[in-house]
Amino acid sequence: MSKAKTLLLQGDEAVVEGGMAAGADFFAGYPITPASEIAEGFAEQLPANGGKFIQMEDEIAGMGCIVGASLAGAKAITATSGPGFSLKQENLGFAIMVEAPCVVVNVQRVGPSTGLPTSPSQGDIMQAKWGTHGDHPIIALSPSSVSETFDLTVTAFNLAEKYRIPVILLLDEIVGHMREKITIPPADELEIVNRKKPKPEDKDNFYPYEETEDLIPPMPDYGTGFKYHSTGLFHDKTGFPRGKTEDAKKLMDRLMGKINNNLDDIIHLEDDLNGDEDVVVLAYGSTVRSAISAVNQVREEGIKAGWVKLKTIWPFADDYVRKLAEKVDRIIVPELNMGQLIGEVERVAAGKAEVTGINRYDGTLITPADVVAEIKGAL
Amino acid sequence: MSKAKTLLLQGDEAVVEGGMAAGADFFAGYPITPASEIAEGFAEQLPANGGKFIQMEDEIAGMGCIVGASLAGAKAITATSGPGFSLKQENLGFAIMVEAPCVVVNVQRVGPSTGLPTSPSQGDIMQAKWGTHGDHPIIALSPSSVSETFDLTVTAFNLAEKYRIPVILLLDEIVGHMREKITIPPADELEIVNRKKPKPEDKDNFYPYEETEDLIPPMPDYGTGFKYHSTGLFHDKTGFPRGKTEDAKKLMDRLMGKINNNLDDIIHLEDDLNGDEDVVVLAYGSTVRSAISAVNQVREEGIKAGWVKLKTIWPFADDYVRKLAEKVDRIIVPELNMGQLIGEVERVAAGKAEVTGINRYDGTLITPADVVAEIKGAL
């Protein structure tokens, strides 16, 4: 894998390629449309590279399994769609608590419930942040093309390892199933991050959940002699619950802080703005493609429009959007749902820019024409 | 039960009393602190009144079971706390899809994960809306006292039956476990709503998911000869999937519409405002109590303050809060979490009023003094 190779791949397959490139050596999961191809790809590729694949009895088990593997030292990933993502929520919260790096892919189909299993949606955007009970940090990324899927899968692993947190990769069915040409860079051109591990000599004075300066405690593999404890209960630096109020606050502040102190590193977005925009289309996932197309179209007609592509959905790009709202008149948020991330945009815009949505929730796509119409609609 | 009776009850026990008063005849669930008393209460009271209690193998099963019971004609309820609430999410979405009236109680403890099982929290507020995948309507209520718990349990059943939707009752551990005097009104003084049923003669021309004028199709009990189909897939009025785009949109619009067309009936809140407030404390659940206490205190000092108590959390009181924001300088949102519902307040306030939070997420309460300090802090 030391030479670039060009392939025609589906987004789901690009997750597999990205995972393998990032050093994934463990997959556990349960099949579900439209994410099954990810499991199938790993089932084939992992053992061929000395890694492990296991199909579990359900999604709950798949999530538990990758957290166990992660603690044992693996770079672990699972993939599912809405119904399975709902089932994973409890163990996802556990992973956040014990700070187990891992990647959870959700190839979104139309919900709620069984919904439209083979149609695209961006309906689980808010669930990615709020699906598990209690406050908690989360990182969620969403690609808009097959090669971005590869890239963001690598990024997902890197962020997971760096910040000791599960990272959610939100594809939509379109990105998951569409085929595009993708050039996979040679292994040595990729930046791969691995979790920080404690030194063997630190064994005697080791606190697995210590408040280190960067708030991210080093993480030993099981079986390397650290003999430490992890729990879903609130705990202090030793990993054990003491039942003290201060511990709870300290833990939550650290868990949030390790993410919030590094927003620049975590929030990835792209934009095409000239600085004089009247209207900006802010989109993510496959919808970005129509946004770009529409903006290019209206610009030719002299309309001052621009686009923003969010690659990181959570944490939300508060600062960026706040500044954007101060500069432009209107922000359009096209979404394949009834209006989810638009709530965040409205919150942050705080009345400084008008915010309108374009929404489809019937399994069909938002077209460039839809976006053009909305751009022109209020001019 | 034809005379009022006064008791000293816990909030959890008031759920049982409220449920029995509302006509609940089925409970299925799985024990969990701090909600187990609800199961225990129903285990005792239901068979004594000809109803049924069943302890299932887990929370997923508990949720499935009450939906089945509901479709068979029962007024069904389940109760859990954070970890169990996470597990129920998939079947909760199903209940929304097949429009099965039922009540889901979540006595919130501190999360994420196992967290602090015996300490109070309001950490599952956003999860109540976004926990299951896909867009969907939901109703969530949250009481601040034991007698309000009784009342809102009755309301929860009534709304569930009226709108054919699962209603979530969000207690916090304080409300769930605190004991207060409560006077239970005589049965004939309570307004009890029962689901609309089709007439036997409608059998031949029956569409179980018809778009009736009120958007709420009548619901037959199983075994009464209607022989109809329900599914978690998108479906048309016949209950069957046709795989058509129009059907998906129509279904979603109806599901949302039946709630959004009736916000006045669904949104319950109380306030104490003189109309000249500089600052208003907007709270829900046990936190309301400190808000009231604090407002009373500062008013004595001549500060123009008021309070709002949300009893309905979802759908959020957009209109009310929007108007409020136009009138006051500042809205304070105290929450036993890291700031959840405040996001909605900010979104709706849209910069028209300053919005600040008071947040505790360590299992301790927000005191009146905390609220007083925040009120005075920015004067």
Next chain:
Amino acid sequence: MDVNIDKYLRQDKMPHIWCPGCGHGTVLGSFVRAFDQSGLDQEKTVVISGIGCSGRASGYLNFDTLHVTHGRALTFATGVKMANPELNVIVMTGDGDGAAIGGNHLIHSSRRNIDITVVLFNNNIYGMTGGQFSPMTPTGDTATTSPYGNIDQNFDLCELAKSSGATFVGRGASYQPRKMIKLIKEGLLHKGFAFIETLTQCPVNYGKRNMIGGARDMLKWQDEHLVPDKKYEKMDPEEREGLISTGVLYQVSKEEYTDKYQQVINNVMAGESNE
């Protein structure tokens, strides 16, 4: 056969979506014939199914029908039965739906001996999602998620149900529709938890991938491997190797769950009024 199966089928939903040669249709046919013979009241019957090709069965059946989440049919069924014990409650599930994600509900429903009849369509594969291996895929077979051969052992579901407390356990096969009809009928009439595994062929996602071939070949395979339960019982372990027994494998009579609960209600209510 002298039955009006049309009565039990939703004609307007036919032909069904199952692939050519899929055994699920044969099981469905056996079910409606068995139901007719059982004499049970169609209007007092609820059929509940999970997600999968097999899960589509409920949609074709002219009863009150419920097509629920993957693996959870038994939980909904338990609610229906508890809420109204007069109803006949039938669960249709797959080997993935019922034995993978739904395994826990299977053993607990068995344990409770609640009066539900389960028809599990065992095609040894996840059909609907395109051929991933299931807990019933034989060791060594290939599936989309076991490209190098499945290393999992598979369950003996009938044993599992029995050891969990089911009071009626049987196995049928699409190659033996007559026997299957009789079996399902007995299961329907059994008071208590009745578990019926039916062997059915998925030519598309199992047979072809595993060199057994198409539907006809898969039926031949059944012909070569099925043994009546009576005969099976008399064989020694070596002889049994690779063979599968069909028929009623186990039946005992034990008090049923909703009956027991009614007893509790009666006692408590009597007790109360005595106070």
Next chain:
Amino acid sequence: MDVNIDKYLRQDKMPHIWCPGCGHGTVLGSFVRAFDQSGLDQEKTVVISGIGCSGRASGYLNFDTLHVTHGRALTFATGVKMANPELNVIVMTGDGDGAAIGGNHLIHSSRRNIDITVVLFNNNIYGMTGGQFSPMTPTGDTATTSPYGNIDQNFDLCELAKSSGATFVGRGASYQPRKMIKLIKEGLLHKGFAFIETLTQCPVNYGKRNMIGGARDMLKWQDEHLVPDKKYEKMDPEEREGLISTGVLYQVSKEEYTDKYQQVINNVMAGESNE
């Protein structure tokens, strides 16, 4: 006993939080003694537990330990074992944790025959949450959620594990610590899925409510009801009524899951390099 059990206990976490007379401590003691005798490497051992009083066990044990969500210990354990088959992986669970909410993982882990040793603390009740009935609460007993007597049948967990594919199945009891030590030791040394049910008393939430009494009375009860497996096997069904057998109930040798997977890896990688 000539073992330094201190080495395996986190001294600073003691005394443990279990109630006076709780049998969980005796099981924990038997485990550490068994572990010592097994000769396994403490540093290469991971203990994983779920939620419940029994789930607290991992916190007292001086290994890599993981205290997970309710009922899911086996799923995490499977991940640990798969990721690093060199580790000894032990699951500590309760009758609620392991047999109610966690029942599916128990049967599927058994089915896979993955090399994990399960110690299930069966106190016939949900201890930690205050005494709701569990799938192991005998029919008729009262619990906070069965105030009028439990109508559920209970599982024979050893049968369940066996019929799901476990290759080592045994039952121990807090009244027989010596036997339990031996049993756990054998389970630890068994290659494959080892399921060990241990009978332990919960005087607070089970014994007192069901008129058995306190810890001492509950041990007397065990004394009256336990029978060695060898003896039990020779009894006829009527004699067995009400009695419980302890000891190694079942053991066979079958290829283990992670070994099989390693074989797949070896084959595939060899195949690849041959290309």
Next chain:
Amino acid sequence: MARKGKVKIARPDWCKVCGICIEVCPVEVLELGNTRIQVAHLENCIGCENCELSCPDFVLKVVEDDE
């Protein structure tokens, strides 16, 4: 269980030409057409109902001779 009667293609449109009926027929009666099953040798039919009970698609029915 056979009774007096012969096979009839009761619902030709539902046939998916899987050939199962042919497989289970003890005599030579049925043949596969391009889009549906065909009765080639009705005279051979002994009315055993194997095909009716095995057809996954409810296509075949054994009917009284005089039906």
Next chain:
Amino acid sequence: MARKGKVKIARPDWCKVCGICIEVCPVEVLELGNTRIQVAHLENCIGCENCELSCPDFVLKVVEDDE
């Protein structure tokens, strides 16, 4: 499995006075105090270790006479 030795209250602080050790002791050695177990008749002890292995709280230990 008994060996030369007698019971010792190795960790008196951990005792929860549950009485299990008394239940399993074949002879009369131990007695319950108010907050912890007490050795009342050490002379009776045969060093059988029943109490050590049964005590849920790791309180007791049979030690060599000369320890």
Next chain:
Amino acid sequence: MSRYEVRLSGAGGQGMILAGIILAESALDNDELNVVQTQSYGPESRGGASRAEVVFSKEAIDYPKVIQADLLVALTTEAFEKYGDDIKEGAVVIADSDFIDADYKPAAKVDYYSIPIINTATEEIGLKLTANMVALGAASHFIPDLSEDEILKTIAARVPAGTEEKNKEAFKAGRRLVSEMKS
């Protein structure tokens, strides 16, 4: 009386929560008096410090917990240390004389009663489990607007059948311990 705050504390299993419930329930038929009872305990519902709180008021009770206790009862040193300082100036503090060091120097000026609660239960009543009722008896002295009879009636209704007399006896003994000191 605008607000009277009582905190009963001890180790898990000592029954202080039941004492709190009984105290609160005693106000049930007292139409003038509002009451809110809360508690806190660890996950294990045994061991560790546990406390019950009861707030009385003739007005509506908003904040449900004790802000600064008017009356604190402590049965263990741990409980005493945890809650001993969180009291009003002039509060009543009742501590078990046998289990809590006598050299306690409260931060605020308090009315301090060191009495043998547990020993009274064990020796005088002969049932250690009634220590909570001894404590309740002692506390009852100080609670405004609540009569001894109201409490005794509630005790009879709430304690396990068969133990009513013992518990009432314990209550009276506790009450006596204080009256003797006061007199």
Next chain:
Amino acid sequence: MSRYEVRLSGAGGQGMILAGIILAESALDNDELNVVQTQSYGPESRGGASRAEVVFSKEAIDYPKVIQADLLVALTTEAFEKYGDDIKEGAVVIADSDFIDADYKPAAKVDYYSIPIINTATEEIGLKLTANMVALGAASHFIPDLSEDEILKTIAARVPAGTEEKNKEAFKAGRRLVSEMKS
């Protein structure tokens, strides 16, 4: 070429998605040409109408689906009815002459080819399953910037081992069907 949109439609199981994939993959080594392939199908992945879409462009392809087809292939009436109108003016439409009524009146002015696709596969090639390759061959005529050789190479790589020749033959037969009509 700014954007050339192809839609291949038929019943589930007729292999039109594979045809789409092959078409898209044929552009893999063509550095000038971007390509995006999508599909849609029902939950059962068989029966019903199914379609594959391939968009080619020398520029970046934003919107991934066909907006208005430049080229439509339809094997069944159902597919034809569903997609027949959603085409550009002057688009190429290829329909199976044996399965689709000839009296089709397209809304826009189209270049209409009614050819015996399935029958060619069954009769000429002797393998019904190769109808998708016949269709692809016919379609290949019209796609700018993509050579017959590139497609043939991809067919060989993508179809099941052992069937390469039959499939290539089918492709060529399809291509011939059109050339014959054009000439």
